[in-house]
Amino acid sequence: MFAAWWVGRVIQPRDANERAIKELARGFCGELLGSLAQLSEIVDKCPTGQPIPETVRHELMRSLTGFSNTLAIIDEAVEQWGKTTQFASFQELRKTRDDLRTLILDPLVTTAVSPFETTHIRQIHGEISKGKRAIVRFQLQLIKAR
Amino acid sequence: MNVADTALEINIAQEFTPTPGPRFIREGKFSGEQFREEVLKERFVQALQESAILNIDLDGGYGYAPSFLEEAFGGLAREYGPAPVLKTLRFKSDEEPLLIRDIDGYIRKAGS
Numbered sequence: 001m002f003a004a005w006w007v008g009r010v011i012q013p014r015d016a017n018e019r020a021i022k023e024l025a026r027g028f029c030g031e032l033l034g035s036l037a038q039l040s041e042i043v044d045k046c047p048t049g050q051p052i053p054e055t056v057r058h059e060l061m062r063s064l065t066g067f068s069n070t071l072a073i074i075d076e077a078v079e080q081w082g083k084t085t086q087f088a089s090f091q092e093l094r095k096t097r098d099d100l101r102t103l104i105l106d107p108l109v110t111t112a113v114s115p116f117e118t119t120h121i122r123q124i125h126g127e128i129s130k131g132k133r134a135i136v137r138f139q140l141q142l143i144k145a146r
Numbered sequence: 147m148n149v150a151d152t153a154l155e156i157n158i159a160q161e162f163t164p165t166p167g168p169r170f171i172r173e174g175k176f177s178g179e180q181f182r183e184e185v186l187k188e189r190f191v192q193a194l195q196e197s198a199i200l201n202i203d204l205d206g207g208y209g210y211a212p213s214f215l216e217e218a219f220g221g222l223a224r225e226y227g228p229a230p231v232l233k234t235l236r237f238k239s240d241e242e243p244l245l246i247r248d249i250d251g252y253i254r255k256a257g258s
Binding site for chain 2 (some may be wrong): 064065068075101105
């Protein structure tokens, strides 16, 4: 009898909470993938060997901020769940965000005439791919997580 | 720049620039080094003397390069030590909340 009460009052609501958090995080993972796809398109608009137009600079900034903010939402959800350290792939995502910010924003604000050369753009795309793989791994870990 | 003498608050976009630049003054306009030397340091010292909190508003600009933030706040911590900087500065960043964690990391790393 106590077991039934325990399952009904404690276990089931907790499972429902965890499911809700998992669903929320998985939903935002889709948004993260979308941000990276958008970022990739904007990076392709950057001319090599030439200055980057002001509008493209702002698009890059906005896109990176969007990625960052979606990551912050997932971070908060996972933290509420108390599982932050369990997901290695999420730590990789945080690192991808930091690396992308450094790779894209630091050269953008210098006075260099052409901040992005071909090799640099390749490096950015490499980092974006790494981020996409980390998102997929994180989604898989979320599915398996208890 | 319009720096109010007594306010223990800095709105970077309004008081310094909405388009923050690179790390060092030699690299371009509105650098992290310039911000630290011309705006942040004076207000930080004032806050220290008054045992007050210095609120830094990061919103309203076009975004920050990591090198700007590291040089401004990590640089301050290299000069005064991370503990008083962490104790004195409070950040507001509704537009990109993770920047606050980034800055916290720069300040802590400056001491290691």
